[in-house]
Amino acid sequence: MNPEAFSKKLAEIKTRKEFTDLHLMLQHWSKPELFSLLFTIASDYKAYPWPVYSVAADLLVALEPSCPFTCREALLQLGHGYLEASLQRLPFYLVAEFGRQQVTKEAEALLAEPELSEQTREALSTVRYWARCPASYLVGGYYQQWHKWDDRDA
Secondary structure, eight states: OOOOHHHHHHOOOOSSSHHHHHHHHHTTSSSHHHHHHHHHHHHHHTTTTTTHHHHHHHHHOOOOOOOSOOOHHHHHHHSSSSSOOOOOHHHHHHHHOHHHHHHHHHHHHTOOOOOHHHHHHHHHHHHHHHTSSSSSHHOOOHHHHHOOOOOOOO
């Protein structure tokens, strides 16, 4: 499935039940395809506006497909899109996948390179900032949105 078609499905997700149903369906997808689709959408808020990029990041956290790139390649890939600075869950996914120290080290090494585009520099600075935060803080929005402890489903 292409990102444009799938983003329409993500835009329809409003409740925990809808999120859970989609999560259950996606568990059976090929992990490389799942990663590619979700990472592409989550890392480009201009092409895939809120809530689409946010739901994609939440699904990355929930489904944990392996990243087929090295940490450095994943960070550079983020620089090709437009990373929403307030989106904590995408940096959390990278920290969970590669480790806080690796993500921070690679981001700092890339930021030291003078030929980076401003767009890539912004994405790397954002990831570096969030990677330094406690993991519980980074993933808190995911749990608040999809795993509330009350009975409301709105």
